[in-house]
Amino acid sequence: MRYLRPDIQLLGLVVINAAILIAAYQIIGARFLSPFNLQSMAGQVPEIGLLALGVTLAMIAGRGGIDLSGIALANLSGICAYLILGPFGDSGFSGTGYLLALMALSVSFGLAGGIVNGVIIGYLGVTSIIATLGTQLLFTGIAVALTGGSAQTLGFIPELDDFANEPVAGMPLSVWLFLGVALCVAAWLRLTRSGQQLYLMGSNVKAARFAGIPSKALLLKVYMIAGAMAGVAGVIIAARTSSLKWDYGTSYVLVAILVAVMAGVRPEGGHGRVICVVLAACALQLLTSFFNFLALSNFLRDFAWGVLLLAFLAVMRVDLSGYWPLRPARDGPD
């Protein structure tokens, strides 16, 4: 019953993705749609997509929720995992084993960082923008202290490189992993009790508390999931760049928020769909690569992102539901 009305956001994002693809095909030609370029573009989506999903969950939770610590935690998780495992040559693992161990450790550290966020925000009641700004600096600081500020070079590990680049069934494994994670998050939100409670809590925190929804535990869960996704992002970064560094992707903080807002996740909480986040991340990547193909200035790209962000915020302000005929008219004194 909930989705009888068409999701304008979803439709709009599909149209935007298609429009960019068509424009790129017209201007650049078939080169843009070659399997190699499609894989190359897809391979760039997971990092930002995972961080945007984290921001999305924090936003759905309401109370102006946001997660600024995502990329800092991704870098820290990857660095910690690498420092424990040691260089590939000394670790005694096979390539695949090394990748799995790196993933397991990085996700664990991501979870731990998420618990820190969740406890500060959920149990101590600190506003999330302040709390995650603090933990962002904390995570960055730890990463700098552990590495002395220099990059940790992993060297060439074929299995790790393949994970982020070698297409399996059309797309690199990292992309399939991202889609799998997105599917899990969507299922959690849609099918489980706590997922539904999250939307309710985001819509009205006070009502949720009086209705007996366990807000604190729910917030902890949200930031733990966001942290785990940051841990996955850390491994994908390591695989793509063969290195780990504390300041990689500092511009991602804002881009992740942009993706979430483009996807129609309401900053005031209670609303947002995972598929829209995935599509928004794709649209942004298509646009970026399109601009790179056209050899346009990267400032123009920042400008275009800014325009997109404002346009989507403006569209969200327009409430079309009043024009929808199915909605019963309400009368009586206001």
Add this chain to the structure above:
Amino acid sequence: MKHAKTLMRTTAVAALVAASPAMVFADTREVVTVVKVTGENWFTRMEEGVVAFGEQNDTINARQVGPGRADAAQQVAIVQDLVAQGVDALAIVPMDPSTLEGVLRRARQQGITVITHEAETLENTDINMEAFDNTEFGAHLNSKLAECMGAEGQWTTFVGSVGSLTHMQWAEGGIAHAEANHPGMELVSPFNESFNDANNAYELAREILRTYPDIRGFQGGSAIDVIGIGRAIEEAGLEDSTCVTGIGLPQDTGQFLDSGAVTAIAFWDPKDAGFVMNRLVELALNGEEVTDGMDLGVPGYESVSVTDGPGDGIIVRGQAWVDVDASNWNDFPF
């Protein structure tokens, strides 16, 4: 159905029209210079060299791009898109060499020639070009500083970031020189990171002046460090009691050289560096070998030294530094 066919035909024709310019200039080779960040004077000057080279060579289409923000992740994304486009060669000034190893390895597997600048540790490059030996340059900056300070008192070093290899080599070269030759110089709070931002350098310099009121010397790392430090020193009215040396551009630093806030700067001309990188690209594309003592036709690069790099590539070094102070900064038009 008929409409769909017409539409497809139109699309196909449009695509052909769009693709045809590329066919006409099929023998022009696409060479892209990727810099750390667009819009900084250093790289604007470098673009002059890239453009000049392109104008002199009909067979090479040379252009320069770079991220709008100094973030290694954005540079990796640009390089990845260029590899997907299938350019013939890349000339790269890496933000952080280790983050590019993965994407450059794939670029070379695709047969793309890779030339780098300021990346002595990078393995996946055909030729890395350095204007000079970095440790010697750091020692040179330090000897200028010591001369001004009378080899006595507290001093500190700035770097763009602790991940910027050349900046660290200059700072460390300077520190080693001071330790070996000037026991009266006391290093305090070394490796301040300006993140290639004059405002950050200014704020940092103000902090340092507050923390160490007796400080006498600053050695800058990023090209804009001396500007920020100079501004802080002018504001504090310490032009006569402090010394500042570092890399910088003459026109940017001129007012501070005149006021005495900055003692002396040295630099290598980014225009020449941009030109020489593209010249090396041309040699590599033509299959010519770069040999010890070779003349690349640009002052300072008339007799280059060639050594083995960390990977299977080579390192080419010139002797291209220029000393500038209040007396001669106006001789340089940039």
